[in-house]
Amino acid sequence: MTIVQSDSTDTLEPVTFDPIAHATSMVGRRFQLDGYYEVGREKVREYAAAVQDDHPAHWDERAATELGYPTLPASPTFLSMLAAPVQHAMSGMLTGYDLRASVQTDQVMEFHRPVMVGDRVTSNVALKSFRQAFGGDMFVFENVITDQHGEAVLTGTTSVIARSDQSDEHTDAHRLIGDLVHRGMDTFIRRAPRRTELIDWAPAVGVYRSSRSRAAGTLAAGDELPCRTVLLTVGDLVRYAGVAGDANPIHWHAGAARAVGLERGVVAHGMLTMAYGAGFVTSWLGDPGALKQYSVRMSNPVYVTENGSTAIEFTGKVKSIDDQDGTATVAISASHEGRKVFGRATAVVQLA
Numbered sequence: 001m002t003i004v005q006s007d008s009t010d011t012l013e014p015v016t017f018d019p020i021a022h023a024t025s026m027v028g029r030r031f032q033l034d035g036y037y038e039v040g041r042e043k044v045r046e047y048a049a050a051v052q053d054d055h056p057a058h059w060d061e062r063a064a065t066e067l068g069y070p071t072l073p074a075s076p077t078f079l080s081m082l083a084a085p086v087q088h089a090m091s092g093m094l095t096g097y098d099l100r101a102s103v104q105t106d107q108v109m110e111f112h113r114p115v116m117v118g119d120r121v122t123s124n125v126a127l128k129s130f131r132q133a134f135g136g137d138m139f140v141f142e143n144v145i146t147d148q149h150g151e152a153v154l155t156g157t158t159s160v161i162a163r164s165d166q167s168d169e170h171t172d173a174h175r176l177i178g179d180l181v182h183r184g185m186d187t188f189i190r191r192a193p194r195r196t197e198l199i200d201w202a203p204a205v206g207v208y209r210s211s212r213s214r215a216a217g218t219l220a221a222g223d224e225l226p227c228r229t230v231l232l233t234v235g236d237l238v239r240y241a242g243v244a245g246d247a248n249p250i251h252w253h254a255g256a257a258r259a260v261g262l263e264r265g266v267v268a269h270g271m272l273t274m275a276y277g278a279g280f281v282t283s284w285l286g287d288p289g290a291l292k293q294y295s296v297r298m299s300n301p302v303y304v305t306e307n308g309s310t311a312i313e314f315t316g317k318v319k320s321i322d323d324q325d326g327t328a329t330v331a332i333s334a335s336h337e338g339r340k341v342f343g344r345a346t347a348v349v350q351l352a
Contacts, residue, residue: 019096020137023130026093030126030201033089033193036148037082039119043243044074050243051075051275052230055288067212067287073114076278076291079121079145079154080271084245085193086123086143092195093127097137097162104270106159106297113153113206114289120148124198128157136161144203151206209350213290216321216351219328225284225316230276231309232268232302240272254306268302273312273341277332280314281347290350292327299343302336312336319346326351 048058053075056063064072091097115121122145129140138161145154237251246269249256254265274296282288304310312334319331328349334341 017096019094020132022096023094023127023137023139026127027130028126028128030124030198031089031093031195032198033085033123033125033195035193036120036122039074039078039115039117039121041072041117044072044078044117046243047078047081048075050236050240051077051272051279052232052236053275053279053282055279055282057288067210067289069114069116069289071117073116073289075275076111076282076288076294077109077271077275078115079156080275081244082121082123082143082145083271086125086141089123089125089193089195090127090141094139103136103161104158104298105161106157106295107270107274108157108293108295110155110157110293111153111289111291112151112155113208115153119153121145121153122147123193124201124203136163146203147206149204151204153206208289210287210290211352213285213287213350213352214328216323216326216328219318219321219351221318221320223318225280225318225330228280228283228314230312230314232272232304232312233309234266234304234306237266237268237272237304240269244269244271246271262301262303264303265306266304268304268310268312270298273302273334276312277314277334277342277345278347281316281330281332281349284316285349290352291347292350293346293348295347296345297343298341300336300339300341302341310336312341316347321351 045059048054055075057067057069057073058075059072061072064070124144124146126142127139128142129138131138138159141158141160143156143158144152145156147153234252241247241251248269250260250262251257251266251269257266274294277296278291278294281294282291285291302310302312313336315333316330319329321328328351330347330349332342332345332347334345
């Protein structure tokens with residue numbers, strides 16, 4: 001990338017901008033996005049419907065009260081809805097990269113306390129690491145989400161692969177995507193949150209301990225979770241895209257999907273398949289707030305047929321139990337057409 005700089009004689013000289021050096025200089029810096037997202041009662045229900053999470057605590061105040069909640073808790077992956085403004089903010093920080101063209105590889109969520117209706121949450125983002133490997137540039141972003149009291153409710157870590165230089169094919173593909181979904185995006189861009197750099201930032205961390213999750217004495221390493229099969233259609237992808245604010249047409253437009261190399265057409269959102277996996281665990285666990293950590297490495301896309309439904313099969317096994325911490329680690333497997341959807345997926349759950 002080349003920019004033009006003026007010297008004292010008003011002569012314009014080209015200056016080479018190095019996006020890699022700039023990205024390196026951004027490592028470790030943290031920025032708060034201005035404004036907040038207020039968690040609404042009906043949005044919690046809409047999201048639960050979109051990710052097929054039928055745990056009654058997300059739907060019924062009486063069921064939530066029985067678990068000790070003052071109002072409805074959100075599904076575990078609910079705050080993934082903040083991804084779009086965060087991605088926009090990080091793209092603004094990383095001049096020379098278009099993160100819309102990035103590939104997500106790993107996602108880790110650490111749940112400090114359940115997100116509740118009425119919470120006002122703010123994103124505090126940082127580039128944790130950057131390196132070049134496997135023919136691309138690898139970024140690890142961290143988003144510490146704080147509530148109206150300044151306490152951290154969730155820490156999300158996302159690993160992506162991106163490139164500063166794009167081929168003609170990528171340029172054409174993203175022009176198509178822009179024609180499909182980015183008309184009218186000017187308003188979104190104008191209203192995108194501004195960033196304020198945080199120095200020496202150390203927020204308090206929210207705390208929650210469940211008394212209604214599975215009892216420690218009832219589990220042993222090797223125990224298996226009941227299997228679950230999720231059926232989804234293109235209509236489910238459209239609904240999730242609308243609720244979660246993810247307008248990428250590779251999830252609902254076959255031409256856009258093929259333009260970026262997805263030969264068989266539309267694919268399910270990675271965060272949607274993660275949400276299905278989280279619901280699989282919490283429906284067994286009893287209290288959705290007892291999910292403490294959820295870690296997934298993406299492996300294979302889930303292609304969704306244009307006619308009929310597509311199945312994802314979830315299985316799980318208790319990998320280990322930590323008696324001192326009162327937690328168990330569950331290994332999760334998701335398969336689609338005989339292939340693994342997750343390369344690795346684990347959940348750390350708190351036991352009663």
